[in-house]
Amino acid sequence: MAIVSCPFCGKKISSKAATCNHCGQGLAEVTPEQLERTDRDRQLKLNQSINNHAMMALLIFLGAFLYFYYKMPEPGSTEQILNYTVMTLSAIWYIVSKVRMIIFKRQ
Numbered sequence: 001m002a003i004v005s006c007p008f009c010g011k012k013i014s015s016k017a018a019t020c021n022h023c024g025q026g027l028a029e030v031t032p033e034q035l036e037r038t039d040r041d042r043q044l045k046l047n048q049s050i051n052n053h054a055m056m057a058l059l060i061f062l063g064a065f066l067y068f069y070y071k072m073p074e075p076g077s078t079e080q081i082l083n084y085t086v087m088t089l090s091a092i093w094y095i096v097s098k099v100r101m102i103i104f105k106r107q
């Protein structure tokens with residue numbers, strides 16, 4: 001028995017369940033193989049989405065870093081505060097995406 005996602009509502013269910021205990025959809029006509037395939041597709045999409053987030057965060061961080069490096073905003077200026085804020089937020093975003101990736105891979 002494996003834990004898979006319901007093909008109708010996406011919640012976790014047993015691959016042997018006859019009906020989904022979340023949305024009540026009958027699963028008798030859906031084979032366990034189909035369930036596992038749907039589950040794999042879903043996981044692949046989620047993995048890709050987390051990857052895209054990490055990539056975007058990294059690009060924004062690099063952009064902000066290069067801006068800081070080349071433009072050298074005046075200390076204490078709004079420009080510098082904004083620059084730091086963007087760098088900090090994108091760094092946090094990147095770390096969160098990486099942690100999500102680690103958690104995701106452990107499942």
Ligand SMILES: [Zn+2]
Pocket residue numbers: 006007008009010011020021022023024025
């Ligand atoms: Zn369901």
